[in-house]
Amino acid sequence: MPLKSQGPRPLIDPFGRVIDYVRLSVTDRCNLRCTYCMSERMQFLPRKDLLTLEEMDRLASVFVTRGVTHLRLTGGEPLMRRCVMDLFKSLSRHLRSGSLKELTLTTNGVRLAEFAEDLAAAGVRRINVSVDSLDRAAFARIARGDRLGRVLDGIAAARKAGLRVKINTVALRNDNARELPDIIRWAHELGMDMSLIETMPLGAVDEDRTDQFLSLAAVKRDLQSYWTLTELPDRTGGPSRYVRIAETGGRLGFITPLSHNFCDSCRRMRITCTGTLFMCLGQEDSVDLRAPLRSGASDGELNLAIDRAVAAKPKSHDFVLPVRGAGPALARHMSITGG
Ligand code: SAM
Ligand code: SF4
Secondary structure: OOOOOOOOOEEOOOOOEEEOEEEEEEEOOOOOOOOOOOOOOOOOOOOOOOHHHHHHHHHHHHHHHHOOOOEEEEOHHHHHOOOOHHEEEEEEHHHHHHOEEEEEEEEEOOOHHHHHHHHHOOOOOOEEOOOOOOOOOHHHHHOOOOOOOHHHHHHHHHHHOOOOOEEEOOOOOOHHHHHHHHHHHHHOOOOOEEEOOOOOOOOOOOOOHHHEEEHHHHHHHHHHOOOEEOOOOOOOOEEEEEEEOOOOEEEEEEEOOOOOOOOOHHEEEEEEOOOEOOOOOOOOOEEOOHHHOOOOOHHHHHHHHHHHHHOOOOOOOOOOOOOOOOOOEEEHHHHHHOO
């Protein structure tokens, strides 16, 4: 007998975690080539493999009916996706209805100045912008693109449009380790929260990530030698833990999937730009939602596929600290799943 969908109900995994946060990658393409994220000669997916904006809207909306209250659009570089503002505008109906509490964006900021006002008009209230260095040469080396000026203009435009900006910085042993306190001070002086991220072994890149891996436990110890860090209870349903720095007055997050994992409280799932649902950033288990979408599946059938995925959400990821010469733990790049 065919299984019957029981209609909208919350997404609860076998470990009792309620999934209310979805990250949707709207493109795998990018206008930068950050060394830790992708190869200089990155091969992008054929366009026909990417979900259309209408398919993304439908999928996101099904998740909203299942109790997802936080939706983040990411990539690749989401602002590179043609007509992406149409998707923001369309999804904003869920903000107006109250079903969605938050619609957010993670961007490299290069095109942010063009879109900041439209994002605010669509109901986006806060965004994450990745900035790995405030030094023009270092930024250009890490991102393989001399775009720091454009990113800073984008951040200024976003703040002017009333968006709250959080800065994301990947900690890199060779490229920005010594600069991290300056970036923190800069962000906090402008009233922006900031998060530090450990490099994760996702997808092949041109260098050995071991050379650049910097444990945030070590960074934290270093910061504590001259600043007063107070742990905060704030949680975002992911592998991030926050402190307040007395001297700067700002909040600093540590995203430490490797040196520490916080999978117990994970309430996230990720959808790739090709419609594959990943239950965990660090595991291969996935469910394809594009095939049912493209073969005319009803919402009930999509819900059944989503139920199967939630039932298979792993307890935790299997990342291990990097071993010199080892390939990536997972072949898929962060730009496919979305950071
Ligand atoms: N292009 C946008 C950006 O850079 O913000 C959004 C997508 S990017 C994949 C999202 C976040 O993932 C960025 O903050 C980026 O620094 C981070 N990231 C990418 N590859 C990573 C890796 N291998 N390890 C840790 N963080 C990574
Ligand atoms: Fe592009 Fe973001 Fe990856 Fe950098 S981290 S290459 S900006 S997707």
